[in-house]
């Protein structure tokens with residue numbers, strides 16, 4: 001089962017799915033006093049406003065970070081009319097939008113919002129990127 005971690009501060013809960021993280025570092029660069037990969041817990045939202053947390057989460061390219069707002073049930077962002085694919089130089093193909101993935105064994109899974117597909121074939125989490133392209 002996929003691991004899901006939650007970090008709540010005031011009305012915002014930051015949700016992290018480590019299995020989707022491609023280690024881009026966008027979160028760390030945006031809010032270094034919140035996202036501290038060398039500390040435990042690595043997300044320390046105290047001291048940030050809700051807007052700052054939401055802004056940082058929206059910069060996560062992989063969908064590993066999402067958020068919920070207490071008492072609100074609205075989507076993080078509009079689902080695009082067209083599926084968008086962003087090719088990262090020497091990195092993954094990031095698909096923006098909900099997609100249904102059929103694996104070689106015939107199993108089907110649905111990924112919402114964003115998915116990062118490995119293009120270097122070195123990911124330990126193939127077909128999804130796990131950041132291993134940085135070592136290739």
Ligand code: SF4
Pocket residue numbers: 020021022023024025026027028059060061062063064065
């Ligand atoms: S993929 Fe998301 S959670 Fe992982 S380092 Fe990048 S911004 Fe942070």
Ligand code: FES
Pocket residue numbers: 022090091092093117118119120121122123128129130131132133134
């Ligand atoms: S493209 Fe990221 S691990 Fe292959």
